[in-house]
Structure formats: structure tokens, C-alpha cells
Amino acid sequence: MPKNFHKIDLNDMRLFVSVVQAGSLTRASELLDVPKSHLSRHLTELENSLGTTLMDRGRRGIVLNELGRRFLHNAQEMLRLAQMAIDDIQTNLQKPNGLLRMSVSTEVGRGFLMHHLPAYFKRYPDVNVEVQIDNRKVNMIQDGIDIALRVGSINNDNVVARKLFDLELGVFASPGYLAQYGIPQTPHELYGHQLLYKYDGPEWAFQKEQHRVVIDGQHKLRTNDFNLIAQMVSEGLGIAVLPCFDNMIKEDWIKILPEWTLETVPVYVVYYKNRGATSVVRSMVDFLLDIPQKT
Template sequence: MGNVDLNDIRLFVAVVQAGSFSKAADLANIPKSRLSRRISRLEAGLGTALMDRSRRGVLLNEVGEQFYLRAQQMMQAAEAAVNGVQGRLDTPGGLLRISVSTEVGRGFLMLHLAEYMRRYPDVVLEVEINNKKVNMIQDGIDISLRLSLPEDGNVVARKLTDIELGLFAAESYLQRAGCPESPHELHGHTLLNKYDGPEWRFVCRQHCVHIQGSCKLSSNDANLLGQMVSDGIGIALLPCFDNMLRSGGWVRLLPQWRVDTVPLYLVYYKNRGSTPNVASMVDFLLEKSGRR
């Protein structure tokens, strides 16, 4: 093998399959003279002629026929090896790390994870649920789901949906404290506030009301506030996720007053968007959000 270039074997197979040097040169996009020299070099390295050249094309001798069969098998095996590696690179598999806030994790992501795992069984998920600001590189995060646009210019932020917000309380609280008929009446109620959430700004027709009343409880976790609503502690402005509403038995207050929605973004680094794991999750969540 020391005197034989594997690329020359590939060209030899191409000449035999094309039936002539001229056609093989055109298909390989190289000059016919260069192709002829490469085949001559192969024969010199093997120490024997493989074919007879004529105006009608090429005619393999007995040694050439045997060599062609083995060379063709070798090329097929090499192609299968390359395709196997490429297929592996194109198939999602291995570790995928996701960071998500608590309310989005409970109200959105966990509703779809089982389907993703069944669709991509070779992917191993590591989901970090917290409300802290993450550094995706330092924390080794592939995808982050967040409620605000990132300031990093090296990331891609794909909008998944607008999260609707609503004002909620439990029936036990309303029986005790009464049901507010307008945003102005909220000042006399026990309010539960998400301190890193949006302002309490209500709009109905041409009227806009800001509420900045004192709160009985503040937290960065909507799930905690939701539990306090379920326990009849007070009124909270919370995401209108179906599973949260069903589990809490909440009553929606002032439905005629609109509250600004909160956009949910899927964030990943630009140089990671084409990797199979990241691409599969991005496409999957966009599909579930109706963005595809």
C-alpha cells in the first residue's frame, strides 16, 4: 500500500464505471491527461497493468477485473462508513441541558417533555429549573427558556408565545374579603406580587389603571404565589397556564380588564443552533407553540 494512493483507486473505479477516460474526466471534473497519469501511477505502484486503452474505451485485463471487484467493495465500504458517521451526527443523541424558570417549567415545558423524549430516545435531558439569571456558557446550558430578551449579541432568541396573565383568587378568599369590581378596589385587598414580573397595569377600552398597592407577600416564584392563592391568602397576577388553573381551583377576577402579555423566548447560542440536539428541541418547542 506504500506505493499506492487510495485516491487513485477511486479514480480507477470511476474510469471503469464511466467506460472511458473522457467521460470519467468530465464526471470527476479533472483534465483527461491528469486522469490518465493517475491511473498509470496506480499501475506502476501495483507493478502491473490493469487495463488496455483503446478508442472504444477501456478494457480490463484479468488482473484488472479482480482488482476492480475488490476496489469497488472498498469504495462501498468507505462510503458506508462515511454515511454512518454523518448519520450519527445528524441524529439527536447525548446530553442536552435546558434552563427554565419555575413557572415556565411547570406551566409549559413539562407538558411536552414526555413527547420529546419518546420522539428522540437517544437524547439525555438535564433540566435546570430556577429563576436566576443564567450564564449559558459558564453554566454549560444549551437552551434557555426565559421571559425577557437576552442582551448577549451572540445568542439567538426565538419567540415561542405570549403568555397571558390574569388576576386570580380562591373562592375562600373572596367569600371572606369580597370580590373586587374594578382595579381601584384592589387597594383594599391582600395582594401577592411577583417582584420580578410585570407591573399591575389594567386596560379596559380607553381606561388604564396602574396598581401600586402594598403587598402581603412578594416572591420571584409564581408557583409559590399560586399556592398562596390556592390557600386563600390573597390575590395574585399570574400566568394563565391551564394546568395551574385546574390544580388551584382559582377564580379569575376582572376578566374584562386586559393585562399586558409576557413574551416567552427560546434562547441558544448561534454556533449551537445547527447541532442535532439543539435543533431538535428548538423545532419541537416551536411546533408545540404553533410557530412552525
């Protein structure tokens, strides 16, 4: 065992995790508002105390070695437990308060979050919420985001992802469009139509009994915004796969291929492991998980 092993500082472990999450010493220095030299010195002291290097620090950022990856996982868990111990006391002394920053896509913001925020504010009047509505996947650390609502699978070992609900999808068109071009009777007949497509959205995968058909035709419109697609459906410009949010699907639209089903897409609330124990983050996570889902 290294002779300085007993001198390892919990704050050095916290700095190590912050630097790795930021991606570079320069970015971590900006986010933490501490000199880059301070971070470098404490990382070196941590490695000296452990008796091994954990990372390569180059111009292209931080690259962890095998021991570094193992240490990161355990350090995050230790910091999470330490934060839980602190917050357990604090939450008994005060109600959740302060600023909570969220990131959400436009369709989930309009179709889900906006309907429930008033109830959250009534329950937690001392919390202020800043909502960033953006269809790009933000870097939660760099953008200072506490909670994100994500659609689809989550591939990040540094975050906690709790599923809120499964988002139902449907194929829709306006009566005017279908009167002009006809109603497709099978998924394959979609190839003869004007398709409106979300390029970072779910695939057009149709299921009927044991048959599965994936459609990837010529698209009249490609975008990353379901709301734009919905507007184009209303204008009679084509056929689209859309999430079945009440305020997105218009009453006069026609649902196409009702005997075929589309795979549902999970919606998650996501937060970093070392932030989940804070009272303000936990208040929103627990609130969202408590929302009853339609059956």
C-alpha cells in the same frame, strides 16, 4: 494590511469568542480546561495578526474596545457558519444524540415543558436531557447551558431568541378570600386588598379600551416563584396575577376584573449563536417551535 493578516487562525477566533463570553481569562481557562497562559498567548497573536488591540484584560475581566466589539460580532457569525457547514454533514450521518442541558423557570417547567418532554424523547431517543429548574437567570456560558426558556424581553446580542408563545395572565383569588374581603370591581380597588406579587415578574398593567392602569400597592407577599404565589391563593391569603397554565389555575378560583385585560408576556427559547447549528440543540429548538399553540 498587517503582514501577518493571512496567518489568522480560526481557532484563535474561537478562543477569543469563548474568552469574551466567559468574561475573564481565568473563567475561560476553567471552562475550556486550558492554561490561562495559552489563552493569553493566542489572544496576543490574534491581535498582532490584526495589527490592533481588541480588548483590555484587567483584574475585573475583559473589556472590549470598539474594534473588539465589531470583531466579536463578525467572529461569532463566521464560527456559526463554519459550525453549520460541519453539522450539515454530521446530521446526515447520524441522528441527534448526546446530552442537552436546559434551563427553565419553575412555572414554565411545570406549566409547559413537562407536558411536551415525553414526545421529544420519543422522537429523539438518543438524546439525554438535563433540565435545571431555577427562577434566577443563569449565565448560560458559565453554567454550561445549551438552551434556556425565558419569559419576557431578551437583551443579549450574543444569543438567538425564538418566540414560542405569548403567555396569558389573569387576576385570581379563592372564593374564601373574596367572601371575606369582597370582590374588587376596578383595578384601583386592588389597593384595599392583600396582594401576592412576583417581584421579577410582569407589572400589574390593566387595559380596558383606551384606559391603562398600573397597580403597585402594598404587597402581602413578594417572591420570585409563581408556584408559591399560587399556593398562597389556594390558602385564601390574597389576590395574585398568575400565568394561565392549566395546572396552575385551580377550578374553584375566581377570575377577577374579567373586563380588563393584562398584557401578555412572550416566552422565548434562547441559545448562543455558535451553538444553534449543533444537531442536538437544533432538534430541541425545532421541536419546541413546532408545538401548536392554543387559539
